Amino acid sequence: MNMIDFYSALNQWVRDNRLGVTGTIVSSNTDSCPVGLKFLMNDMGQDVLGKIEAGILALLEDSIQDVLSIRTPKVVNLEYQNGLIRVFLDPILPQARLLILGGGHIAVPLAEMGRLLEFQVTVVDDRPSFANTARFQQVSQVLCQDFETAIREFQFDANTYIIVVTRGHRHDKTCLQEILKKTKPAYIGMIGSRRKVASLFKDLREDGFSEEELKSVHAPIGLDIGAQTPAEISVSIMSEIIMVRRFGYSSGLKTQGGKR
Amino acid sequence: MDSKVLDEVMHLENDEQTAIATIISTRGSTPRKSGSQALFYRDGRTVGTIGGGCGEAEAKRLALMVMESGIPIVVEVNLTHDVAEADGMVCGGVMEIFIEPLKLSRN
Structure with missing residues:
Protein backbone atom coordinates (compact mmCIF):
# COMPACT_ATOMS: atom_id res chain seq x y z
CA MET A 1 0.00 0.00 0.00
CA ASN A 2 1.60 3.27 -1.04
CA MET A 3 0.97 5.89 1.58
CA ILE A 4 2.51 8.88 -0.15
CA ASP A 5 -0.77 10.64 -0.92
CA PHE A 6 -2.08 10.08 2.61
CA TYR A 7 1.04 11.44 4.28
CA SER A 8 1.36 14.36 1.87
CA ALA A 9 -2.24 15.35 2.57
CA LEU A 10 -1.81 14.88 6.33
CA ASN A 11 1.36 16.94 6.32
CA GLN A 12 -0.35 19.76 4.45
CA TRP A 13 -3.31 19.53 6.82
CA VAL A 14 -1.07 19.89 9.85
CA ARG A 15 0.90 22.73 8.26
CA ASP A 16 -2.34 24.60 7.56
CA ASN A 17 -3.16 24.16 11.26
CA ARG A 18 -6.51 22.57 10.44
CA LEU A 19 -8.65 20.45 12.70
CA GLY A 20 -9.31 16.87 11.59
CA VAL A 21 -9.13 13.18 12.41
CA THR A 22 -7.07 10.37 10.98
CA GLY A 23 -8.46 6.86 10.86
CA THR A 24 -6.45 3.64 10.66
CA ILE A 25 -7.92 0.17 10.23
CA VAL A 26 -6.06 -1.83 12.88
CA SER A 27 -7.93 -5.10 12.47
CA SER A 28 -10.49 -6.36 10.02
CA ASN A 29 -11.84 -9.57 8.57
CA THR A 30 -13.30 -8.09 5.42
CA ASP A 31 -11.40 -7.69 2.18
CA SER A 32 -13.04 -4.39 1.32
CA CYS A 33 -11.40 -2.80 4.32
CA PRO A 34 -7.81 -4.02 4.71
CA VAL A 35 -5.72 -3.64 7.85
CA GLY A 36 -3.40 -0.66 7.53
CA LEU A 37 -5.80 1.40 5.43
CA LYS A 38 -5.58 5.05 6.46
CA PHE A 39 -7.94 7.90 5.84
CA LEU A 40 -8.13 11.59 6.64
CA MET A 41 -11.30 13.36 7.73
CA ASN A 42 -12.04 17.02 8.17
CA ASP A 43 -13.77 18.33 11.31
CA MET A 44 -17.16 17.68 9.69
CA GLY A 45 -16.25 14.01 9.46
CA GLN A 46 -15.93 14.05 5.66
CA ASP A 47 -13.39 11.77 4.00
CA VAL A 48 -10.88 14.15 2.40
CA LEU A 49 -9.11 11.68 0.11
CA GLY A 50 -12.00 9.35 -0.68
CA LYS A 51 -10.33 6.29 0.81
CA ILE A 52 -13.06 4.78 2.91
CA GLU A 53 -16.46 3.33 2.10
CA ALA A 54 -19.33 5.68 2.84
CA GLY A 55 -21.07 2.99 4.90
CA ILE A 56 -18.14 2.73 7.28
CA LEU A 57 -17.79 6.49 7.51
CA ALA A 58 -21.45 6.81 8.47
CA LEU A 59 -20.92 4.37 11.34
CA LEU A 60 -17.98 6.45 12.57
CA GLU A 61 -19.79 9.77 12.54
CA ASP A 62 -20.45 10.07 16.28
CA SER A 63 -17.03 8.74 17.26
CA ILE A 64 -15.31 11.29 15.04
CA GLN A 65 -17.06 14.16 16.81
CA ASP A 66 -16.27 12.46 20.08
CA VAL A 67 -12.49 12.33 19.58
CA LEU A 68 -12.55 15.93 18.40
CA SER A 69 -14.34 17.13 21.48
CA ILE A 70 -12.38 15.09 24.03
CA ARG A 71 -9.15 15.68 22.08
CA THR A 72 -8.08 12.11 22.74
CA PRO A 73 -7.70 9.20 20.31
CA LYS A 74 -9.87 6.12 20.60
CA VAL A 75 -10.41 2.69 19.13
CA VAL A 76 -13.85 1.98 17.68
CA ASN A 77 -15.25 -1.50 17.00
CA LEU A 78 -17.62 -1.77 14.05
CA GLU A 79 -19.77 -4.45 12.53
CA TYR A 80 -19.93 -3.89 8.83
CA GLN A 81 -21.36 -6.25 6.20
CA ASN A 82 -20.91 -9.30 8.44
CA GLY A 83 -17.35 -8.31 9.18
CA LEU A 84 -15.70 -6.92 12.26
CA ILE A 85 -13.53 -3.88 11.92
CA ARG A 86 -11.47 -2.00 14.50
CA VAL A 87 -10.60 1.58 13.66
CA PHE A 88 -8.13 3.80 15.48
CA LEU A 89 -9.29 7.42 15.39
CA ASP A 90 -6.72 10.06 16.18
CA PRO A 91 -7.60 13.76 16.34
CA ILE A 92 -5.39 16.25 14.48
CA LEU A 93 -5.27 19.25 16.75
CA PRO A 94 -3.89 22.58 15.63
CA GLN A 95 -0.50 23.39 17.08
CA ALA A 96 -0.70 25.51 20.19
CA MET B 1 -0.10 11.53 15.84
CA ASP B 2 3.37 12.78 16.51
CA SER B 3 4.61 15.81 14.59
CA LYS B 4 8.26 14.70 14.80
CA VAL B 5 7.38 11.32 13.32
CA LEU B 6 5.31 12.94 10.57
CA ASP B 7 8.22 15.23 9.77
CA GLU B 8 10.55 12.24 9.55
CA VAL B 9 8.11 10.38 7.28
CA MET B 10 8.07 13.34 4.92
CA HIS B 11 11.85 13.13 4.67
CA LEU B 12 12.16 9.38 4.14
CA GLU B 13 14.32 8.23 1.27
CA ASN B 14 12.43 6.78 -1.65
CA ASP B 15 11.53 3.12 -0.98
CA GLU B 16 13.25 3.08 2.40
CA GLN B 17 11.65 0.38 4.54
CA THR B 18 10.56 1.51 8.01
CA ALA B 19 7.80 0.75 10.48
CA ILE B 20 5.65 2.95 12.68
CA ALA B 21 4.42 1.91 16.12
CA THR B 22 1.38 3.77 17.48
CA ILE B 23 -0.10 3.34 20.94
CA ILE B 24 -3.80 2.85 20.26
CA SER B 25 -5.03 2.22 23.79
CA THR B 26 -3.73 2.03 27.34
CA ARG B 27 -4.96 0.68 30.66
CA GLY B 28 -3.47 1.57 33.99
CA SER B 29 -0.26 3.50 34.34
CA THR B 30 1.81 3.78 31.17
CA PRO B 31 4.61 6.20 30.34
CA ARG B 32 2.85 7.54 27.27
CA LYS B 33 -0.76 7.71 26.19
CA SER B 34 -2.60 6.70 23.03
CA GLY B 35 -1.59 8.54 19.90
CA SER B 36 2.13 8.43 20.78
CA GLN B 37 4.27 7.16 17.94
CA ALA B 38 7.76 5.93 17.13
CA LEU B 39 9.29 5.36 13.72
CA PHE B 40 11.81 2.53 13.46
CA TYR B 41 14.48 2.09 10.79
CA ARG B 42 16.07 -1.21 9.81
CA ASP B 43 19.38 -0.14 11.33
CA GLY B 44 17.74 0.38 14.70
CA ARG B 45 17.44 4.14 14.59
CA THR B 46 14.28 5.45 16.27
CA VAL B 47 12.45 8.75 15.96
CA GLY B 48 9.81 9.63 18.56
CA THR B 49 9.04 7.48 21.57
CA ILE B 50 6.26 5.27 22.86
CA GLY B 51 7.66 5.33 26.35
CA GLY B 52 11.13 3.80 26.17
CA GLY B 53 12.28 0.86 28.25
CA CYS B 54 11.22 -2.75 27.77
CA GLY B 55 7.93 -1.83 26.11
CA GLU B 56 9.59 0.15 23.35
CA ALA B 57 12.32 -2.45 22.93
CA GLU B 58 9.65 -5.11 22.40
CA ALA B 59 7.88 -2.89 19.87
CA LYS B 60 11.16 -2.34 18.04
CA ARG B 61 11.82 -6.09 17.82
CA LEU B 62 8.34 -6.63 16.40
CA ALA B 63 8.75 -3.64 14.07
CA LEU B 64 11.73 -5.38 12.44
CA MET B 65 9.54 -8.46 11.88
CA VAL B 66 6.78 -6.31 10.41
CA MET B 67 9.29 -4.74 8.01
CA GLU B 68 10.13 -8.27 6.81
CA SER B 69 6.57 -9.57 6.56
CA GLY B 70 4.97 -6.37 5.32
CA ILE B 71 1.93 -7.19 7.44
CA PRO B 72 0.70 -4.80 10.17
CA ILE B 73 0.01 -6.24 13.63
CA VAL B 74 -1.60 -5.23 16.91
CA VAL B 75 0.28 -6.26 20.05
CA GLU B 76 -0.43 -5.87 23.71
CA VAL B 77 2.56 -4.90 25.78
CA ASN B 78 2.22 -5.63 29.43
CA LEU B 79 4.28 -3.42 31.69
CA THR B 80 2.99 -5.01 34.87
CA HIS B 81 5.58 -7.80 34.64
CA ASP B 82 8.38 -5.32 34.46
CA VAL B 83 11.45 -5.33 36.66
CA ALA B 84 9.53 -3.16 39.10
CA GLU B 85 7.38 -6.10 40.08
CA ALA B 86 10.41 -8.07 41.21
CA ASP B 87 10.96 -5.30 43.72
CA GLY B 88 7.47 -5.77 45.04
CA MET B 89 5.92 -2.86 43.16
CA VAL B 90 3.20 -3.13 40.59
CA CYS B 91 3.14 0.21 38.91
CA GLY B 92 2.76 -0.72 35.27
CA GLY B 93 -0.20 -0.79 32.92
CA VAL B 94 -0.97 -2.37 29.61
CA MET B 95 -0.69 -0.75 26.21
CA GLU B 96 -1.97 -1.84 22.86
CA ILE B 97 0.33 -0.98 19.98
CA PHE B 98 -0.35 -1.01 16.25
CA ILE B 99 2.79 -1.66 14.23
CA GLU B 100 2.65 -1.07 10.49
CA PRO B 101 5.26 -1.23 7.75
CA LEU B 102 5.92 2.00 5.88
CA LYS B 103 7.70 2.59 2.63
CA LEU B 104 7.06 5.62 0.47
CA SER B 105 7.41 5.38 -3.28
CA ARG B 106 7.52 8.71 -5.00
CA ASN B 107 7.28 8.52 -8.76
Whole structure:
Protein backbone atom coordinates (compact mmCIF):
# COMPACT_ATOMS: atom_id res chain seq x y z
CA MET A 1 0.00 0.00 0.00
CA ASN A 2 1.60 3.27 -1.04
CA MET A 3 0.97 5.89 1.58
CA ILE A 4 2.51 8.88 -0.15
CA ASP A 5 -0.77 10.64 -0.92
CA PHE A 6 -2.08 10.08 2.61
CA TYR A 7 1.04 11.44 4.28
CA SER A 8 1.36 14.36 1.87
CA ALA A 9 -2.24 15.35 2.57
CA LEU A 10 -1.81 14.88 6.33
CA ASN A 11 1.36 16.94 6.32
CA GLN A 12 -0.35 19.76 4.45
CA TRP A 13 -3.31 19.53 6.82
CA VAL A 14 -1.07 19.89 9.85
CA ARG A 15 0.90 22.73 8.26
CA ASP A 16 -2.34 24.60 7.56
CA ASN A 17 -3.16 24.16 11.26
CA ARG A 18 -6.51 22.57 10.44
CA LEU A 19 -8.65 20.45 12.70
CA GLY A 20 -9.31 16.87 11.59
CA VAL A 21 -9.13 13.18 12.41
CA THR A 22 -7.07 10.37 10.98
CA GLY A 23 -8.46 6.86 10.86
CA THR A 24 -6.45 3.64 10.66
CA ILE A 25 -7.92 0.17 10.23
CA VAL A 26 -6.06 -1.83 12.88
CA SER A 27 -7.93 -5.10 12.47
CA SER A 28 -10.49 -6.36 10.02
CA ASN A 29 -11.84 -9.57 8.57
CA THR A 30 -13.30 -8.09 5.42
CA ASP A 31 -11.40 -7.69 2.18
CA SER A 32 -13.04 -4.39 1.32
CA CYS A 33 -11.40 -2.80 4.32
CA PRO A 34 -7.81 -4.02 4.71
CA VAL A 35 -5.72 -3.64 7.85
CA GLY A 36 -3.40 -0.66 7.53
CA LEU A 37 -5.80 1.40 5.43
CA LYS A 38 -5.58 5.05 6.46
CA PHE A 39 -7.94 7.90 5.84
CA LEU A 40 -8.13 11.59 6.64
CA MET A 41 -11.30 13.36 7.73
CA ASN A 42 -12.04 17.02 8.17
CA ASP A 43 -13.77 18.33 11.31
CA MET A 44 -17.16 17.68 9.69
CA GLY A 45 -16.25 14.01 9.46
CA GLN A 46 -15.93 14.05 5.66
CA ASP A 47 -13.39 11.77 4.00
CA VAL A 48 -10.88 14.15 2.40
CA LEU A 49 -9.11 11.68 0.11
CA GLY A 50 -12.00 9.35 -0.68
CA LYS A 51 -10.33 6.29 0.81
CA ILE A 52 -13.06 4.78 2.91
CA GLU A 53 -16.46 3.33 2.10
CA ALA A 54 -19.33 5.68 2.84
CA GLY A 55 -21.07 2.99 4.90
CA ILE A 56 -18.14 2.73 7.28
CA LEU A 57 -17.79 6.49 7.51
CA ALA A 58 -21.45 6.81 8.47
CA LEU A 59 -20.92 4.37 11.34
CA LEU A 60 -17.98 6.45 12.57
CA GLU A 61 -19.79 9.77 12.54
CA ASP A 62 -20.45 10.07 16.28
CA SER A 63 -17.03 8.74 17.26
CA ILE A 64 -15.31 11.29 15.04
CA GLN A 65 -17.06 14.16 16.81
CA ASP A 66 -16.27 12.46 20.08
CA VAL A 67 -12.49 12.33 19.58
CA LEU A 68 -12.55 15.93 18.40
CA SER A 69 -14.34 17.13 21.48
CA ILE A 70 -12.38 15.09 24.03
CA ARG A 71 -9.15 15.68 22.08
CA THR A 72 -8.08 12.11 22.74
CA PRO A 73 -7.70 9.20 20.31
CA LYS A 74 -9.87 6.12 20.60
CA VAL A 75 -10.41 2.69 19.13
CA VAL A 76 -13.85 1.98 17.68
CA ASN A 77 -15.25 -1.50 17.00
CA LEU A 78 -17.62 -1.77 14.05
CA GLU A 79 -19.77 -4.45 12.53
CA TYR A 80 -19.93 -3.89 8.83
CA GLN A 81 -21.36 -6.25 6.20
CA ASN A 82 -20.91 -9.30 8.44
CA GLY A 83 -17.35 -8.31 9.18
CA LEU A 84 -15.70 -6.92 12.26
CA ILE A 85 -13.53 -3.88 11.92
CA ARG A 86 -11.47 -2.00 14.50
CA VAL A 87 -10.60 1.58 13.66
CA PHE A 88 -8.13 3.80 15.48
CA LEU A 89 -9.29 7.42 15.39
CA ASP A 90 -6.72 10.06 16.18
CA PRO A 91 -7.60 13.76 16.34
CA ILE A 92 -5.39 16.25 14.48
CA LEU A 93 -5.27 19.25 16.75
CA PRO A 94 -3.89 22.58 15.63
CA GLN A 95 -0.50 23.39 17.08
CA ALA A 96 -0.70 25.51 20.19
CA ARG A 97 0.61 29.04 19.71
CA LEU A 98 2.58 31.12 22.11
CA LEU A 99 2.50 34.90 21.77
CA ILE A 100 5.23 36.66 23.71
CA LEU A 101 4.66 40.41 24.01
CA GLY A 102 7.97 42.06 24.74
CA GLY A 103 11.39 40.97 23.54
CA GLY A 104 13.49 41.68 26.64
CA HIS A 105 15.63 39.46 28.87
CA ILE A 106 12.94 36.99 29.78
CA ALA A 107 11.58 36.65 26.26
CA VAL A 108 14.74 34.90 25.04
CA PRO A 109 14.59 31.81 27.30
CA LEU A 110 10.77 31.91 27.09
CA ALA A 111 10.86 31.65 23.31
CA GLU A 112 13.39 28.85 23.46
CA MET A 113 11.37 26.87 25.98
CA GLY A 114 8.20 27.51 24.01
CA ARG A 115 9.82 25.92 20.99
CA LEU A 116 11.02 22.93 23.04
CA LEU A 117 7.47 22.46 24.26
CA GLU A 118 6.32 22.42 20.63
CA PHE A 119 4.52 25.73 20.54
CA GLN A 120 4.46 27.88 17.44
CA VAL A 121 6.16 30.93 18.94
CA THR A 122 5.64 34.58 18.00
CA VAL A 123 7.61 37.38 19.66
CA VAL A 124 6.52 41.03 19.42
CA ASP A 125 8.46 44.17 20.32
CA ASP A 126 8.36 47.68 18.91
CA ARG A 127 12.13 48.13 19.12
CA PRO A 128 14.11 46.77 16.14
CA SER A 129 17.10 46.02 18.36
CA PHE A 130 14.92 43.59 20.35
CA ALA A 131 12.54 42.32 17.68
CA ASN A 132 14.92 40.61 15.29
CA THR A 133 15.63 37.08 14.18
CA ALA A 134 19.24 37.22 15.31
CA ARG A 135 18.04 37.56 18.89
CA PHE A 136 15.26 35.04 18.40
CA GLN A 137 16.69 32.46 16.07
CA GLN A 138 14.35 29.53 16.24
CA VAL A 139 11.10 31.34 16.62
CA SER A 140 8.44 30.96 13.94
CA GLN A 141 7.72 34.69 13.80
CA VAL A 142 9.30 37.87 15.13
CA LEU A 143 7.16 40.97 14.67
CA CYS A 144 8.59 44.46 14.96
CA GLN A 145 5.35 46.31 15.53
CA ASP A 146 3.63 48.34 18.17
CA PHE A 147 1.82 46.04 20.58
CA GLU A 148 -1.68 47.30 19.77
CA THR A 149 -1.41 46.54 16.08
CA ALA A 150 0.27 43.19 16.65
CA ILE A 151 -2.46 42.05 19.06
CA ARG A 152 -5.25 43.31 16.82
CA GLU A 153 -3.87 41.42 13.86
CA PHE A 154 -3.03 38.20 15.69
CA GLN A 155 -5.69 35.54 15.42
CA PHE A 156 -6.73 34.42 18.91
CA ASP A 157 -8.27 31.02 19.55
CA ALA A 158 -8.67 28.46 22.32
CA ASN A 159 -5.18 27.19 21.49
CA THR A 160 -3.41 30.53 21.97
CA TYR A 161 -1.23 31.21 25.02
CA ILE A 162 -0.17 34.80 25.70
CA ILE A 163 2.60 36.11 27.91
CA VAL A 164 2.86 39.84 28.58
CA VAL A 165 6.46 40.77 29.39
CA THR A 166 6.96 44.23 27.93
CA ARG A 167 9.50 46.69 29.26
CA GLY A 168 7.03 48.63 31.35
CA HIS A 169 3.76 49.35 32.93
CA ARG A 170 2.32 51.45 30.18
CA HIS A 171 2.90 48.86 27.47
CA ASP A 172 1.64 46.03 29.68
CA LYS A 173 -1.57 47.96 30.19
CA THR A 174 -1.97 48.61 26.46
CA CYS A 175 -1.46 44.89 25.84
CA LEU A 176 -4.07 43.78 28.37
CA GLN A 177 -6.59 46.32 27.07
CA GLU A 178 -6.26 44.92 23.57
CA ILE A 179 -6.11 41.26 24.61
CA LEU A 180 -9.23 41.46 26.77
CA LYS A 181 -11.22 42.84 23.84
CA LYS A 182 -10.59 39.72 21.79
CA THR A 183 -11.74 36.08 21.76
CA LYS A 184 -10.75 34.40 25.02
CA PRO A 185 -7.41 32.63 24.57
CA ALA A 186 -6.29 29.53 26.52
CA TYR A 187 -4.01 31.57 28.73
CA ILE A 188 -3.11 35.17 29.51
CA GLY A 189 -0.26 35.83 31.90
CA MET A 190 1.41 39.09 32.82
CA ILE A 191 4.67 39.53 34.65
CA GLY A 192 4.89 41.92 37.56
CA SER A 193 4.99 42.23 41.31
CA ARG A 194 1.84 42.05 43.39
CA ARG A 195 1.93 45.82 43.73
CA LYS A 196 2.29 46.53 40.05
CA VAL A 197 -0.48 44.06 39.24
CA ALA A 198 -2.82 45.63 41.79
CA SER A 199 -2.31 49.17 40.48
CA LEU A 200 -2.65 48.08 36.87
CA PHE A 201 -5.83 46.13 37.58
CA LYS A 202 -7.20 49.21 39.37
CA ASP A 203 -6.68 51.26 36.22
CA LEU A 204 -8.32 48.59 34.09
CA ARG A 205 -11.31 48.42 36.44
CA GLU A 206 -11.71 52.17 36.02
CA ASP A 207 -11.60 51.66 32.26
CA GLY A 208 -14.62 49.37 32.66
CA PHE A 209 -13.10 45.91 32.52
CA SER A 210 -15.01 43.41 34.64
CA GLU A 211 -13.70 41.35 37.57
CA GLU A 212 -14.31 38.27 35.47
CA GLU A 213 -12.01 39.60 32.75
CA LEU A 214 -9.31 40.59 35.21
CA LYS A 215 -9.56 37.19 36.87
CA SER A 216 -8.67 35.55 33.58
CA VAL A 217 -5.23 37.19 33.65
CA HIS A 218 -2.58 35.14 35.45
CA ALA A 219 -0.73 37.84 37.34
CA PRO A 220 1.51 37.55 39.26
CA ILE A 221 2.57 35.03 36.65
CA GLY A 222 3.98 31.53 36.99
CA LEU A 223 4.24 28.74 39.52
CA ASP A 224 5.94 29.50 42.80
CA ILE A 225 9.34 27.82 42.51
CA GLY A 226 11.37 30.70 43.89
CA ALA A 227 12.60 31.65 40.40
CA GLN A 228 15.12 34.49 40.15
CA THR A 229 17.07 34.48 36.90
CA PRO A 230 15.40 35.06 33.50
CA ALA A 231 15.75 31.35 32.69
CA GLU A 232 14.30 30.30 36.05
CA ILE A 233 11.40 32.72 35.66
CA SER A 234 10.79 31.29 32.21
CA VAL A 235 10.61 27.80 33.72
CA SER A 236 8.09 29.08 36.26
CA ILE A 237 5.94 30.67 33.53
CA MET A 238 6.12 27.74 31.13
CA SER A 239 5.29 25.36 34.01
CA GLU A 240 2.12 27.32 34.64
CA ILE A 241 1.29 27.17 30.94
CA ILE A 242 1.81 23.39 30.89
CA MET A 243 -0.47 23.09 33.91
CA VAL A 244 -3.20 25.16 32.26
CA ARG A 245 -2.80 23.20 29.05
CA ARG A 246 -2.96 19.77 30.67
CA PHE A 247 -5.19 20.35 33.69
CA GLY A 248 -7.17 23.40 32.60
CA TYR A 249 -6.29 25.35 35.75
CA SER A 250 -3.27 26.76 37.54
CA SER A 251 -2.27 26.68 41.19
CA GLY A 252 0.24 29.43 40.49
CA LEU A 253 1.22 32.64 42.19
CA LYS A 254 -2.03 34.38 41.32
CA THR A 255 -4.08 31.88 43.32
CA GLN A 256 -1.79 32.48 46.29
CA GLY A 257 -2.37 36.21 45.99
CA GLY A 258 1.31 36.47 45.18
CA LYS A 259 2.17 35.36 48.71
CA ARG A 260 3.89 32.24 49.90
CA MET B 1 -0.10 11.53 15.84
CA ASP B 2 3.37 12.78 16.51
CA SER B 3 4.61 15.81 14.59
CA LYS B 4 8.26 14.70 14.80
CA VAL B 5 7.38 11.32 13.32
CA LEU B 6 5.31 12.94 10.57
CA ASP B 7 8.22 15.23 9.77
CA GLU B 8 10.55 12.24 9.55
CA VAL B 9 8.11 10.38 7.28
CA MET B 10 8.07 13.34 4.92
CA HIS B 11 11.85 13.13 4.67
CA LEU B 12 12.16 9.38 4.14
CA GLU B 13 14.32 8.23 1.27
CA ASN B 14 12.43 6.78 -1.65
CA ASP B 15 11.53 3.12 -0.98
CA GLU B 16 13.25 3.08 2.40
CA GLN B 17 11.65 0.38 4.54
CA THR B 18 10.56 1.51 8.01
CA ALA B 19 7.80 0.75 10.48
CA ILE B 20 5.65 2.95 12.68
CA ALA B 21 4.42 1.91 16.12
CA THR B 22 1.38 3.77 17.48
CA ILE B 23 -0.10 3.34 20.94
CA ILE B 24 -3.80 2.85 20.26
CA SER B 25 -5.03 2.22 23.79
CA THR B 26 -3.73 2.03 27.34
CA ARG B 27 -4.96 0.68 30.66
CA GLY B 28 -3.47 1.57 33.99
CA SER B 29 -0.26 3.50 34.34
CA THR B 30 1.81 3.78 31.17
CA PRO B 31 4.61 6.20 30.34
CA ARG B 32 2.85 7.54 27.27
CA LYS B 33 -0.76 7.71 26.19
CA SER B 34 -2.60 6.70 23.03
CA GLY B 35 -1.59 8.54 19.90
CA SER B 36 2.13 8.43 20.78
CA GLN B 37 4.27 7.16 17.94
CA ALA B 38 7.76 5.93 17.13
CA LEU B 39 9.29 5.36 13.72
CA PHE B 40 11.81 2.53 13.46
CA TYR B 41 14.48 2.09 10.79
CA ARG B 42 16.07 -1.21 9.81
CA ASP B 43 19.38 -0.14 11.33
CA GLY B 44 17.74 0.38 14.70
CA ARG B 45 17.44 4.14 14.59
CA THR B 46 14.28 5.45 16.27
CA VAL B 47 12.45 8.75 15.96
CA GLY B 48 9.81 9.63 18.56
CA THR B 49 9.04 7.48 21.57
CA ILE B 50 6.26 5.27 22.86
CA GLY B 51 7.66 5.33 26.35
CA GLY B 52 11.13 3.80 26.17
CA GLY B 53 12.28 0.86 28.25
CA CYS B 54 11.22 -2.75 27.77
CA GLY B 55 7.93 -1.83 26.11
CA GLU B 56 9.59 0.15 23.35
CA ALA B 57 12.32 -2.45 22.93
CA GLU B 58 9.65 -5.11 22.40
CA ALA B 59 7.88 -2.89 19.87
CA LYS B 60 11.16 -2.34 18.04
CA ARG B 61 11.82 -6.09 17.82
CA LEU B 62 8.34 -6.63 16.40
CA ALA B 63 8.75 -3.64 14.07
CA LEU B 64 11.73 -5.38 12.44
CA MET B 65 9.54 -8.46 11.88
CA VAL B 66 6.78 -6.31 10.41
CA MET B 67 9.29 -4.74 8.01
CA GLU B 68 10.13 -8.27 6.81
CA SER B 69 6.57 -9.57 6.56
CA GLY B 70 4.97 -6.37 5.32
CA ILE B 71 1.93 -7.19 7.44
CA PRO B 72 0.70 -4.80 10.17
CA ILE B 73 0.01 -6.24 13.63
CA VAL B 74 -1.60 -5.23 16.91
CA VAL B 75 0.28 -6.26 20.05
CA GLU B 76 -0.43 -5.87 23.71
CA VAL B 77 2.56 -4.90 25.78
CA ASN B 78 2.22 -5.63 29.43
CA LEU B 79 4.28 -3.42 31.69
CA THR B 80 2.99 -5.01 34.87
CA HIS B 81 5.58 -7.80 34.64
CA ASP B 82 8.38 -5.32 34.46
CA VAL B 83 11.45 -5.33 36.66
CA ALA B 84 9.53 -3.16 39.10
CA GLU B 85 7.38 -6.10 40.08
CA ALA B 86 10.41 -8.07 41.21
CA ASP B 87 10.96 -5.30 43.72
CA GLY B 88 7.47 -5.77 45.04
CA MET B 89 5.92 -2.86 43.16
CA VAL B 90 3.20 -3.13 40.59
CA CYS B 91 3.14 0.21 38.91
CA GLY B 92 2.76 -0.72 35.27
CA GLY B 93 -0.20 -0.79 32.92
CA VAL B 94 -0.97 -2.37 29.61
CA MET B 95 -0.69 -0.75 26.21
CA GLU B 96 -1.97 -1.84 22.86
CA ILE B 97 0.33 -0.98 19.98
CA PHE B 98 -0.35 -1.01 16.25
CA ILE B 99 2.79 -1.66 14.23
CA GLU B 100 2.65 -1.07 10.49
CA PRO B 101 5.26 -1.23 7.75
CA LEU B 102 5.92 2.00 5.88
CA LYS B 103 7.70 2.59 2.63
CA LEU B 104 7.06 5.62 0.47
CA SER B 105 7.41 5.38 -3.28
CA ARG B 106 7.52 8.71 -5.00
CA ASN B 107 7.28 8.52 -8.76
